[in-house]
Amino acid sequence: MQTSICFVDSYKFHPSRKITLILAPFDGGQPKSGVEEGPQHLLDAGLQSQLEELGWTTSIDEPLKDLDLLGLKKDASDVHGIVKRPNMVSLASQRIHDAVKTAALKNTLPLTIGGDHSIAIGTVSGFFEAQPDACLLWIDAHADINTISTTESGNLHGCPVSFVMGLDKESWPPHFKWLRPNLRADRIAYIGLRDVDKGEKKILKDLGITAFSMYHVDKYGIGKVVEMALKAINPENNRPVHVSYDVDAIDPLFVQATGTPVKDGLTLREGLFIVEEVAATGNLAALDVVETNPSLALNETHVLDTVRVGCAIARCALGETLL
Numbered sequence: 001m002q003t004s005i006c007f008v009d010s011y012k013f014h015p016s017r018k019i020t021l022i023l024a025p026f027d028g029g030q031p032k033s034g035v036e037e038g039p040q041h042l043l044d045a046g047l048q049s050q051l052e053e054l055g056w057t058t059s060i061d062e063p064l065k066d067l068d069l070l071g072l073k074k075d076a077s078d079v080h081g082i083v084k085r086p087n088m089v090s091l092a093s094q095r096i097h098d099a100v101k102t103a104a105l106k107n108t109l110p111l112t113i114g115g116d117h118s119i120a121i122g123t124v125s126g127f128f129e130a131q132p133d134a135c136l137l138w139i140d141a142h143a144d145i146n147t148i149s150t151t152e153s154g155n156l157h158g159c160p161v162s163f164v165m166g167l168d169k170e171s172w173p174p175h176f177k178w179l180r181p182n183l184r185a186d187r188i189a190y191i192g193l194r195d196v197d198k199g200e201k202k203i204l205k206d207l208g209i210t211a212f213s214m215y216h217v218d219k220y221g222i223g224k225v226v227e228m229a230l231k232a233i234n235p236e237n238n239r240p241v242h243v244s245y246d247v248d249a250i251d252p253l254f255v256q257a258t259g260t261p262v263k264d265g266l267t268l269r270e271g272l273f274i275v276e277e278v279a280a281t282g283n284l285a286a287l288d289v290v291e292t293n294p295s296l297a298l299n300e301t302h303v304l305d306t307v308r309v310g311c312a313i314a315r316c317a318l319g320e321t322l323l
């Protein structure tokens with residue numbers, strides 16, 4: 001059978017097709033090293049030229065370049081109660097915040113490559129400062145909405161959503177004074193959830209946040225789920241959409257090299273379909289691809305598989321659609 005590539009030709013918020021590729025080689029939000037190598041692996045796999053082939057002009061920003069991440073990681077005093085590395089996470093996310101905001105204000109689409117998901121404290125707050133009307137689609141096995149009071153692990157990659165929403169602000173480590181929460185509960189929807197902590201479930205319920213777990217994907221099918229998710233956060237189809245994509249949303253069968261894999265996830269096609277569908281609305285305006293950790297793979301094939309999935313998520317979001 002003949003296959004051809006068709007291009008989604010209208011990105012409403014980015015008609016001139018410019019991307020700022022923001023590299024966030026950061027591992028301070030969780031305990032497993034290696035996730036900071038994610039961005040380099042995606043670049044080595046040809047991400048930048050793949051995006052250019054889709055008609056995007058790309059430039060690279062490295063906002064963490066001047067940070068002594070290794071030094072910060074060694075600082076044993078960087079704790080706040082049970083919370084690990086608040087200083088390191090705050091410093092990095094503030095720089096990422098600035099980079100994403102600047103990229104968006106220059107009318108380029110910020111594509112941030114992680115790194116662990118704590119960097120979304122910066123990507124979401126930065127993007128929403130530039131685009132206050134935006135909405136957020138969080139693709140993940142986890143809700144990442146633990147607060148300083150509910151987190152059991154103390155890992156900040158499990159907390160970014162609570163920070164950008166300003167939950168439990170009274171308990172924040174002082175380092176986050178710079179952060180102005182700007183995400184409302186009716187502007188976020190989740191897809192792919194299957195490992196949500198007890199405290200997180202209560203928050204989702206109390207705030208009435210739109211959340212589709214794997215149960216809903218099985219029940220309604222991925223097409224209907226994406227439709228319902230977008231309808232909830234973008235009813236008039238006129239808001240810029242930020243997609244924050246944790247690769248562990250996809251089943252470990254396809255994505256092995258990630259820090260907190262959870263079985264029974266999205267198939268690869270379901271995972272790619274989500275971003276294809278957002279691309280088709282023309283509203284995609286910011287994207288994060290996070291939590292690829294090449295050093296957790298059992299073999300080289302697993303590394304390549306995971307890195308390829310990361311690149312495919314970006315390509316599908318940015319207009320590659322297989323017919």
Ligand SMILES: NC(=[NH2+])NCCC[C@H](N)C(=O)O
Nearest residue numbers: 117142146153155157158260
């Ligand atoms: N971005 C992630 N992979 N997050 C995993 C979070 C796991 C757990 N809920 C925690 O708070 O520690």
Ligand SMILES: [Mn+2]
Nearest residue numbers: 141142246248
């Ligand atoms: Mn996750």
Ligand SMILES: [Mn+2]
Nearest residue numbers: 117140144246
């Ligand atoms: Mn996550």
